[in-house]
Amino acid sequence: MIEINRSSILRHFFGCLMLTVCTASAVAAEQPSILFILSDDAGYGDFGFQGSKEFRTPNLDKLAKESVKFEQAYTTAAVCGPSRAGLLTGKYQQRFGFEENNVPGYMSFSGRTGNEMGLPLEQKTIANYLKERGYSTGLFGKWHQGDALQYHPMNRGFDKFVGFRSGARSYYEMSNEEQTAEPEKRLERGIGQFEEPTKYLTDLLADETIAFMTENKSTPFFAYLSFNAVHTPMQARPEHLKLYPNLTGKRQTLAAMTHAMDLAIARVLKSLQDLGLDKNTIVVYTNDNGGPSDTNHSNNFPLSGSKANHLEGGIRVPMLIRWPNVLQANSTYPYPVSFLDFVPTFVDLAGGDADAINGLDGVNLIPYLTGEKTSRPHKTLFWKKENRGAVRDGDWKLLRFPDRPAELYNIAQDQSELNNLANQYPDRVKAMYQQLFNWELTLERPLWQLRREYEGKAMKRMDKYKQTKESMSQ
Incomplete structure (x- = not known):
């Protein structure tokens, strides 16, 4: 018969308990915090x-x-809402129908109003x-992922929210009349306050982000600082306007807002x-789409x-990632990366397994940045908005339009897209058209769509830049 030594059992139990606690603490200590800073509508x-x-x-x-x-960082869309999705x-985001900005005044195929349009609830963030x-x-x-309560950030994984649900608002206090007319633009703390x-x-x-980091300094955190700067309305602090006397009008205001x-x-x-x-926090700075x-x-x-x-200019953005002692400071990364890559990168760094998440289109960037x-x-990479689309395959990029022939560029040799090579490489145009079509077959139908007058403005904007390119190439 084996004699039970109660003292030994207790020592063994508490030893295992301490080992478990220490192991959990070690894992927590290895998890880097993440400070993700996103500006809005900044120029490249x-x-x-x-x-x-x-x-x-x-x-x-x-x-x-x-x-x-990053020399070639891309958003997934040329406008704010889909890019953030x-x-x-x-x-x-086209995989789940978030193809257009979700704003009041857009029409929905399902009859939803602007306030009911948002990031589908089955999608995890x-x-x-x-x-x-x-x-x-x-x-x-x-x-900007839905104004209604079911889409609220604190119902989509965020513990804390200080901000506004819509796509833009005043940089100063809104009047009671403005708040009544556009309630989705009100500054909100938590839910409903x-x-x-x-x-x-x-x-x-910035103050609220600092307070959050201070409150959570003992645990890993994800702080998403989502500036509305430098999106319209064009409102700057007067003392910052004075710093740019050589600029005028909106350009001066933009400089002051950027400052x-x-x-x-x-x-x-x-x-x-x-x-x-700072040593164990990954800091990312980037912008949501090209400057308007x-x-x-x-x-x-x-x-x-x-x-x-x-x-x-609509889809390539500035991007910086700092991680001391892991990523090389003052270095550049030459190859195309995408907003799709943040989720798998952060999940893996947090100790998860991004490969186990069904349907991700991005990759963990760290092995590429370290040289592994x-x-x-x-x-x-693909982009699509209604019948306009683009595909980049290697260094080649095809642009598809509803009202003119496709354009083809070699981005490595012509990042300004001034030399359309479509007539010289018809077989490549055909093959890339097929790539774009095959990708579109995997997508959901858009959940809502621009009204025609907004679409018309977008096409006029495209025409303007086509004319600019033609004059630059002459």
Whole structure:
């Protein structure tokens, strides 16, 4: 008969318990926090680190020197709502019908009103995935994934929300009349607690992000700082306007708004350092789509096109990723990457398995950035909005239009898309048309669609840039 030693059993039990706790703590300590900073409608060339001589962005320029800078970072759409849907889910948003901006005034095939249009509820977000891995999650600023309560950020994986549900709003306090007319633009804290800002909104969003990081400094967090800067309305702090006396009109206002955002980002990064979290926090800065040069006078040089079209100026954006001691500072990454890549990258870094998630279209970027993988993250990327579309295969890019012949460019040799090669390579045009068509067969029908007058404006914008390109090439 075996004699039971109660003392030994207790020692063994508590030893296993301590080992489990220590192991869990070690895993938590290895999970990097994530600070994801997204600006809105910024021009590709409107930052010092992107070559601007007009705008001063010293803090983002400093971040660029500490980061990997991406030479070819792409959004999944040329407008705000669909672009963010692709970012949040890691899937081409057309797969679940989020093809157009969701705003009041658009028509829905299912009869839904603007307030009922949003990110389909069966789609999980990056906040959902990270929350499952023990992360605290917070969103500060613009949501634009549905105005109705069922689409609210705190019903989509975020623990904390201070921002607004719609696609744009004032940078200052809205009047009672404005709040009544457009309730989806009100500044909201949590769910249903509305309180208008008492300071410039760019500054307030930075304050809230800092408070969230401070509250969660002992656990891994995902802080999504979703600026409405530099989206319209064009509203700048007067003291910042004075810093750009050589500029006028909207261009001066845009410079001042960009300046305010740069200062706000500096405060957030300084807080991260003061909290001792900067070494184990991944910092991402990027922008949601190309700058709308006609509405905020942004500059996408050297790219052609702008927000709402599939030229490079509509879908290629600045992007920086900083991760000390893991990614090489002050380096560049040359190959195309996509907003699709954030979900798999963050899930894997949080200790999850992105390969086990059904339907993701992105990849974990870290092995590519460290040199472990030397191939391209993506051989082929697609874009679509109604009957307009684009496909990039290797260095070749095809643009499909409803009212004119397709255009073909070699992006490696012609990033400004000035030399249309479609007539020289008809077989390639045909093959890439087929690629785009085959991809479209995998997509859902759009859940809603632009009214015709909005579509007409988008096509006029495309015509304008076609004329600009023709004059540049002469």
